[in-house]
Amino acid sequence: MVGLIQEGQDLMDEDFEGGVKDAALISAAQRVEHYEIAAYGSVRTWTGLLGETEAEALLEQTLEEEKETDQKLTQLAEEINVEAKGSGKEEEEESDETIAGRKAKSARA
Ligand SMILES: [Fe+2]
Numbered sequence: 001m002v003g004l005i006q007e008g009q010d011l012m013d014e015d016f017e018g019g020v021k022d023a024a025l026i027s028a029a030q031r032v033e034h035y036e037i038a039a040y041g042s043v044r045t046w047t048g049l050l051g052e053t054e055a056e057a058l059l060e061q062t063l064e065e066e067k068e069t070d071q072k073l074t075q076l077a078e079e080i081n082v083e084a085k086g087s088g089k090e091e092e093e094e095s096d097e098t099i100a101g102r103k104a105k106s107a108r109a
Pocket of ligand 1: 032033036066069
């Protein structure tokens with residue numbers, strides 16, 4: 001978990017363009033959620049096998065909350081990933097225009 005949190009922190013420090021940082025942070029958050037889902041799922045199963053029904057029920061509730069959070073992040077990613085891809089294209093197009101403008105200026109000179 002410490003490594004996953006560090007990955008998220010490292011992404012925060014990156015200089016991404018447009019919505020790319022948002023897309024990357026959602027991905028990092030989903031990695032944390034998936035880790036939690038695996039951990040809560042395992043412990044929930046173990047408590048069931050041990051007959052700890054109250055603990056099993058609480059862990060099942062927590063597991064479902066983690067899954068809901070993951071689904072919400074997936075919904076956000078579906079929109080933000082497209083925006084991030086689009087923002088990259090605009091910058092590419094601007095860059096192409098800048099290059100074309102420079103070539104035109106140098107041709108005139
Ligand atoms: Fe979580």
